[in-house]
Amino acid sequence: MSASGRGLIVALLGLQLVRGLLYAFLIPLWQHPDEIGHFEYARLIADHRRTHLDLPLDGTVAYRVLVKLGHEDPPAGGGTSHAELRRAIIASLEHHRFWEIRPHLNPSDTFANNELRQPPLAYLGGGAILRALGPGSIERDLYALRIVDVLLSVVVVALACGLGRALFPGRPLLALAPAAFVTFLPQYSALAGSVTNDKPVEVVATGIAWLLVRTARRPSRLRDAMLAAGLVVVGLLTKLTALFLVPALLTVWDWRRARRAGARWWWYGATRLGVAVVLLWAFAWARLWLPGSARAVGTAIGGLPAGVERLVHGLGLGLHELLAGSLSEQVLYRVDYFPPTPTFLRRYFAVLFSGFWGNFGHMEAPLPILLYAALALASGAALVGLGRCALATRRGRGLAGWQADALVAMCLLAGWSFAVTFVRDGLVQSYSQGRHLFPVLVPMAVLFVVGLRWIVPRLDDRQFVTAMVLALALVDVLGLVLTVLPHFYGVSLLGAL
């Protein structure tokens, strides 16, 4: 690698660090999605020897992990309690203007989003760090965990650099473009400094994406399969939504096997996609529309042994609650809640889109609409460019065969991540946030970059990367000045400018 190439990568990693820290300190404490629950979990792990578990949360993963860790209630009068921790968090929320910034929230719902059911790996890491820091204020611990996540986001950018170099050998500037996209994406930088369990999954998924690019150029080895399996296990121990990696890897394997057997891509895609769509829609319809089906499934799950029931529950689909808990309401409001209605889909994709590019805090501080318009145009252009790239590749004037294969793998990763998110959202009737796609942000960045590159073939790689970075930096600065500062601090700097 040339000295200038190394310098560019170092500069990019430094920029990610600085931008992550800037947002981590600028966005007030507790103003990131679910930050309260994630912090509570890590702090419980850190203090498990000094905390009295006095809340009725025995069924949660967190409490079971604490027991595995050898938790024992401290002697009377010693230590603290889980309820006291929650009271301290609430006091910190008040101190940091939580309800002033989000006055529409009901304080009694503070801990309603129960992260204590999540797999423990990220919190074990966070808890170990907090324990190493020793006793301290909640604010210090929260900032410490935010900084750890910023560092993990730097790892993601580093992996993106490696993936880019593997995908575009001989074109060092284009190879840098996906990492630059990730670095300057406003929403990613903002969330880089949030306390969450997303970051380890992003590292894992980006590592798998890199592996898929490498194995597109050379035959897969047993070592590759074992590495992928290990990464998937780490992902699943961190967050259950990492489950998408399993079908994604299987599909990539299936695709490569079919390709070697000479299958036509359109026949392959049509058959697999058709089967998947039919199954998904049939499931969605059956869940709410077939008489008795929802009740039957709910009863079946409810009758399973406790361990299996918890496993089903823990799959993150909320099936048990949904089907057995509030059946009458679901049936009554099935039209409202049935996912594939035009209203649902319109809102779903719009919320997803804004939350991908920049909608800060708890998705309550959107960018100015003109910026979304510009970003939508760029996204559309990238899609058109991907189409052009695919056509040119088929005619032998585009990418090399292994590069096209790697891009298909990126598409499959992104597609499965979206599909799993969509199905889960449909089941729990929520709108997905763009950040739910961030585990596959690097594959999406690759697709975005390739698509845009094919829209502007006359630019050289240097001009292209410069234009993209400047455009994203402009969006970022405008987002900071027009959205972040007014929303969180009630100030508008435009007058000062």
Place this chain on the structure above:
Amino acid sequence: MRLAAGIVLAALGLVLVLPVATVRVEQQADRRQMIANLGRGRVWEVIEVQAPWLTGLDLAVTSRNRPAPSAQVRVSEWPGGVERMRQLLPRRLPPPGAHEYTSFRFPALRDSEGRAYEVSIERLGPPPEGELVVWGRVSQAAIGRTDSAFAYRAWHRATGWNALARLGDRIAATPLGVAGVAGAAVLVLAYGAGLVRFLGLLRASPG
């Protein structure tokens, strides 16, 4: 060919943008609404405040085909059967910065099934400088419940150099204190310098 491609791109952009535009408007409504479930002890409610200065409240009350006492209030959808009313707030609102409290009450609203609702503003005042904070209460008279608490903040935004001063004050009020202000300034400068450096390296690179 290029013109056609441009038109297609513009159309695609519009298709992609329109939902976002709609949802932005709806999100604003979402921010103003608290939907809770009476069955769980809370009230479904919606309040829309005309910002930046309050001139009125819009409240929609409706009920769907659910047994009483449940009711649903949505401001974003305005389904059929909604009785919509608008009640102007008193014109004389406290100026920004004044610690003045007032209260007034809306006449009873009725939904399409005749159940009555009351809305009252309990407190109107600007404790933090430059902000007008409204706290309110919705009571559902028909079933004798009084439940709670909507709130909406209308920022009176500081602008110009005052904004910089307020931003500094607010960051200084965080646990990071004055060091936070200095740290934020350093990070902003580092961001700018890093960006310039990156672009410089890019320019100097052989490509």
